Amino acid sequence: MQKLSDSELKIMEILWREKSFTAKDIAAELSNTIGWDKTTTYTMLRRCVKKNLITRKEPNFICEPSISKEQVSSYETKELIDKMYNGKVGNLVAFLLNDIDIADEEIARVKEIINDLDE
Incomplete structure (x- = not known):
């Protein structure tokens, strides 16, 4: 597993909460909460797909998490303990x-x- 950026983590938090969400809905939520424009969100979503953090289903670019919050938490905690x-x-x-x-x-x-x- 790779370390998640803060931006990737924002997307993953939505997907862990919702389980399945369209890219359009993710973009709307991130626009409202942190001011991202649609292009930024879609760029980050493509990066997450490429890193196998989320799976993309058609139609409507439906996103689902490919990794659990527990997996990320475990990885990040081990990294913190090793590093610090x-x-x-x-x-x-x-x-x-x-x-x-x-x-x-x-x-x-x-x-x-x-x-x-x-x-």
């Missing part, structure tokens, strides 16, 4: 717990996840 934390999850967790204000319920959830790993 020397490939060590512990370094990421230490950063989060020491440098970011975390609510008590989130800390409890992290402890629960760690305990579940031990079982």
Whole structure:
């Protein structure tokens, strides 16, 4: 899998939410939300098709995601851990717990996840 650009991610977010959407509807939504013109959207859609991120069906240039949000999340998280934390999850967790204000319920959830790993 390749890293997704921010623009590709905007398109994928729509498709993960809608499951299937015409290029025209995607262009309308992106025009309303972030000001893209139709040409920009169609260029990005073609790039996504070429990268096998979405599949295109006819008629009406219907787009469907070829990859799941979970696949992208997993890939991006592993890339972040490798790049910023020397490939060590512990370094990421230490950063989060020491440098970011975390609510008590989130800390409890992290402890629960760690305990579940031990079982």
